[in-house]
Amino acid sequence: DPATLQRTVTAYLGSKYFTYSRLTRQPQPAAAISVRTLPPAADALLMMHVSLTTRGAAADDQSAALVRVRAAAARFPGDPLATRTLALAELHWGDKAKAVELAAQALAASPDDPDLLRLHGQALLAADATANRGLARRALVQAVNRNPADWQAMRLFVHTHDLVGSLIPASLFQVIETMWSLAPQVEGNSLDMAVALIRRNRLPDAAKVLEPLAFAPHGSSALVRKLHAAARDGDRAAVDALLGAPRD
Numbered sequence: 001d002p003a004t005l006q007r008t009v010t011a012y013l014g015s016k017y018f019t020y021s022r023l024t025r026q027p028q029p030a031a032a033i034s035v036r037t038l039p040p041a042a043d044a045l046l047m048m049h050v051s052l053t054t055r056g057a058a059a060d061d062q063s064a065a066l067v068r069v070r071a072a073a074a075r076f077p078g079d080p081l082a083t084r085t086l087a088l089a090e091l092h093w094g095d096k097a098k099a100v101e102l103a104a105q106a107l108a109a110s111p112d113d114p115d116l117l118r119l120h121g122q123a124l125l126a127a128d129a130t131a132n133r134g135l136a137r138r139a140l141v142q143a144v145n146r147n148p149a150d151w152q153a154m155r156l157f158v159h160t161h162d163l164v165g166s167l168i169p170a171s172l173f174q175v176i177e178t179m180w181s182l183a184p185q186v187e188g189n190s191l192d193m194a195v196a197l198i199r200r201n202r203l204p205d206a207a208k209v210l211e212p213l214a215f216a217p218h219g220s221s222a223l224v225r226k227l228h229a230a231a232r233d234g235d236r237a238a239v240d241a242l243l244g245a246p247r248d
Helices: 002-013 042-055 062-074 080-093 096-109 114-128 133-146 151-158 170-182 187-199 203-214 222-232 236-243
Strands: none
Touching: 042 062, 042 080, 062 080, 080 096, 080 114, 096 114, 114 133, 114 151, 133 151, 151 170, 151 187, 170 187, 187 203, 187 222, 187 236, 203 222, 203 236, 222 236
16 A cells, blocks of 8 residues: 555665665767758758658649759759759659669769668669669668668668568568668568568567557558467468468
8 A cells, every 4th residue: 555655665765775876977079060051952952852852752743843843953953952852853753764864873973872872772673673673782782881770771672572472581681670670660661570570480579570560559451450460379371361472
């Protein structure tokens, strides 16, 4: 009861068993601050670039948005931000081959930029996933090498492989696991991780990965709920039927 709890806590605080620890805080290093001038195209294209990088193809009128980006980029030929923004716009709304060309052009000027490497790989896959798979994979691997936290590049790389119809090698499984650990809140990452675990006959682990999705407060897909239930119950036949893959 509350009174007994209070007496117990008070006795503990006054006893020899209650100890204090003193921690010495290290002084914070001085923050490194730098100021850079935005490129000339920033006023016209910065907000559109932010929208494209955060929302992708989402736009009330994609055709009109593409026209606006093309017109604005044409005013700043050779501007890095203009080239990058136009490449994103073409990738999501327009000419996929043009997006590849623009991304390559921007990458030639900044060959170590991880975002441009990811953009180039994504554009290659969008233009022709089969013919460009090898080139896209190399670009995406370079992107991750330069930014090991880029789960989006990892996800693009992962989806150049067949996760359902073929065995998942250890190297690819490691990429999937890293991608998932970096952004487990992304439903696609958790679903990919669960599929990889299922392919390795680790159904209980797959069920744990799927559980947050299956019981998400804002709802989840019927496939996720059924897959979670089948994995939780250890029903491999039901799992395979849901994934459309033969049993190993």
